[in-house]
Amino acid sequence: MRRRTIRLGAVAAAIALAIPVEAAPGIPMRIRVIKGSRQGPAAVDPRLADLQPQLSRLAYARWEEAGEQQVDMDFKKPVAVALPGGERLEVELLESRRDTVTIEVRVPAHRSISRLTLSKDKRLVQQVTPEKGGEAFFVTVRPWP
């Protein structure tokens, strides 16, 4: 009897640990819209300094911040982000673990969906408009900023 109780307890613990933690709503996210330009002297908006290592890999010389919002994201409640051209995108929190989040970014204008997992110290930089006149817009998402 006692041995069976111990076994059942161990199995229950293993199952409980295997279930993803989805019970902690309100994950703080920093969502920024940034513009990259090929023209003009190379310059990075000081507000984008934390993105410099990623932005330096791209062929754009000038980087400016076009919009920012800090939100506490709840599961399955998409946050709409307006883009300067009138388009919009949606960011949705799908899952959260101890120090990672899984998000989905949807850009209806060109029917694209990206789904990825970010850890606390990482951020996403995603192009959300095609390049026009040497300029393109990007969205950047950072959990627990």
Place this chain on the structure above:
Amino acid sequence: MKDCARYAPMLGAREGELDAAERAGLTGHLAGCAACQARLADLSALRGMVGEALGREASRRDFTDFADQVMARVERRRAGAIRSFFRRHRVLAVGTALAPTLAAAALVVYLQLRGGGGPGIEVVSEDYAPMVIDTDEGPLILLGDRDDSEGT
């Protein structure tokens, strides 16, 4: 009679148990003592009967699986020893039983702390051919070339 008390115990002696003097004395006594001759005859008859009975009993037993039976008993004794070891060391027994479960639980916790099995980036676009560049700071996703295959 006095000699009978001395020699009668020697009647059942086995080969080599008596020295030469005792053997000679016993032979001399037997030659002249009818009582000891009768005792010797009874003893011999008894020995013959016992030997014969033992032989019959032995031949009735089937010894073909004797070795297997002995080995089976040895194995049983060994298994019993292991069981009694675990009975005496209950904590060790419980620990041994729980070890695989604990190892699985530790693996699950480790994977959760790492963020579940890797970054896993999935990008789908109907209009473009997206490109993903994985950097130390996080992923970079570019729209890529426009996919005009349907329109052309």
